[in-house]
Amino acid sequence: MSDLKSLIKEKLNDGADAFLCLKEEEGTLLPALITDADSPDLELAAVGEARYPLGKILIDLLREYPDKRFAVLVRGCDERALIELSKLEQVDLDRLVMVGVACTEEEARACGCPRPYPSEVALGEKVEAAPGRETIAEVESLSDAERLRWWKEEFSRCIKCYGCRNICPMCFCKDCALENPHLVEPGVIPPEFPSFHVIRALDMAGRCIDCGLCEEACPADIPLRSLYRRMQEIMEEKLGYRAGESAEEKSPLSFLGSEQDIKKLERE
Amino acid sequence: MAEESAARKDDDIRILAFLCNWCSYAGADLAGVSRLQYPAKVLDVRVMCTGTISPYFVIKAFQEGMDGVLIAGCHIGDCHYLKGNYMTAKRFQVLRETLKFLGLEEGRLRLEWVSAAEGEKYAEVIRSFTEEIEKLGPSPLRKKKAEVGA
Incomplete structure (x- = not known):
């Protein structure tokens, strides 16, 4: 050290x-x-x-x-x-x-980090952490209609500051879907549900590395991290991929793949 | 369009179907020329390949008041562009789970493989999907009249 x-x-x-x-x-x-x-x-x-x-x-x-x-x-x-x-x-x-x-x-x-240390540590001591899943579990325990109401209420606080996107280490596109007037109507606050937040969530599939900066940056305390963490879980459950783990394995959403992969997916 | 929506009753359901040009659209056409009967609650959008359907389009369709969205394309292995529908299959999994987590009923989104020869299958898919959506009723994401300013 x-x-x-x-x-x-x-x-x-x-x-x-x-x-x-x-x-x-x-x-x-x-x-x-x-x-x-x-x-x-x-x-x-x-x-x-x-x-x-x-x-x-x-x-x-x-x-x-x-x-x-x-x-x-x-x-x-x-x-x-x-x-x-x-x-x-x-x-x-x-x-x-x-x-x-x-x-x-x-x-x-x-x-609430899933892995609070890099692969090679030059400074500090490694500690293990157990990330919480309480919010996701809470949302999942609700019925469809209650869940929708829950998310709508959370998202209704959004002031469309784009803080979640701007702080996100994985957001780098020059043309952002959130600024496309065909997808997200300009000048509407809070942004319409589901477009704004669900578009961001879908883009986070296979990309989100669970740093939690979005939730930290959000002035309205929207539980964004739980949403994106669920996206990570979905990617892992459905497509067997976890972002940021290996430098070689690419996200299944970034290439077409083989027929076997798809047949396997369909059988599940 | 305005007249059409005025004529549409509030509890009438509406389904958007994305059909791929090479298989499912031809399948739908075959259902038509074979004079097969199926409910007329579907608006279809012809796309060159289901692989071109961005999940954003589906989100947008629900936001604009569709009660169900159907994506239909070539069977795996039969894609005109060889592997275009692989992408659809993967995206669909992610999209369905996401919508489920947000509280939209699972049945409102469906993926089916319908070939150009399967006119009967197309009619059957539309029949069963319409029935399912009718059971679920109007989408909770539909804008209320007041919000639209009507």
């Missing part, structure tokens, strides 16, 4: 052209790109308690500097996001060095 500053120096010496992490400035966490060991940002670099989808910045950085290598500070969720993004051709893992941070027990519990 070493501290963040020496890790940054080490990675910059080892061939990374820049280190993407967070810095703490006047009590606020901000993303920072450290390109040399003399940078004043190095002194401010911090793991911090807050989470930040650094992957979103990384997508742009990798594209803008196609011949540079980057090191990046990742928590468990960031790593899952980067793995999934690489399969969606958004990041190039060969040009990335991930420096893993394990979340503290307190953080892991507060966030």
Whole structure:
């Protein structure tokens, strides 16, 4: 175990052209790109308690500097996001060095993370966590009509701020279906049910890596994470796929597959 | 369109059917030329392949007040585009479970494989699907009159 500053120096010496992490400035966490060991940002670099989808910045950085290598500070969720993004051709893992941070027990519990550590931990101690499924179980125990009423009520608080989409590490499309006036009528608040939220939920199938940033960002406290977590379960139950687990296996919704797969699906 | 909706009674059900150009649409056509009887509560949309049907379209159909949505395409292995309907089969599973989790009755969405030779099967699918939707009644996602501003 070493501290963040020496890790940054080490990675910059080892061939990374820049280190993407967070810095703490006047009590606020901000993303920072450290390109040399003399940078004043190095002194401010911090793991911090807050989470930040650094992957979103990384997508742009990798594209803008196609011949540079980057090191990046990742928590468990960031790593899952980067793995999934690489399969969606958004990041190039060969040009990335991930420096893993394990979340503290307190953080892991507060966030309800399924795996609060990356595959290689350079900072912090691994702790296990047991993600809660209470909300999903509660919703599932209701009848169809009650369930619909429950979701309608939750979604009726939506102010259509797009915070869930903007914070989502897996959202990168230039043309967003949520801004398509044929699918979601502009200027209607709360957005019509089911279009807005169900479109987002469907897009999360095979993509959501369960970081929970959407729910954290939501100003209306809509239980988005439970919805997307259920999408993850559906993908696993029906198509046997879990996002962010393996760098090779692609989401079944991203390729056609074989006849055997489909016949198997139909028999179930 | 306005007149048509005025003529439509509130509790009349309406079904949207996405039919693939190469199999199910031809199947529906065969049902027609064979003069098979089936309920006329279905609006059909011809698509080149069921694989082109985005789940968004289904969501939109329910939002616009459809009581049931049927997707019909070529049998697995018979797709005109070889594997287009594989995608449909996978998406359908995810879509159905999602709608179920949100509280829409499972029966309102159906996937059927109907070939160009299966006019009788098409008529039977429409008969049984219409019956099922009639049992379920109007969709809970239908907009109330007041919301539409009628």
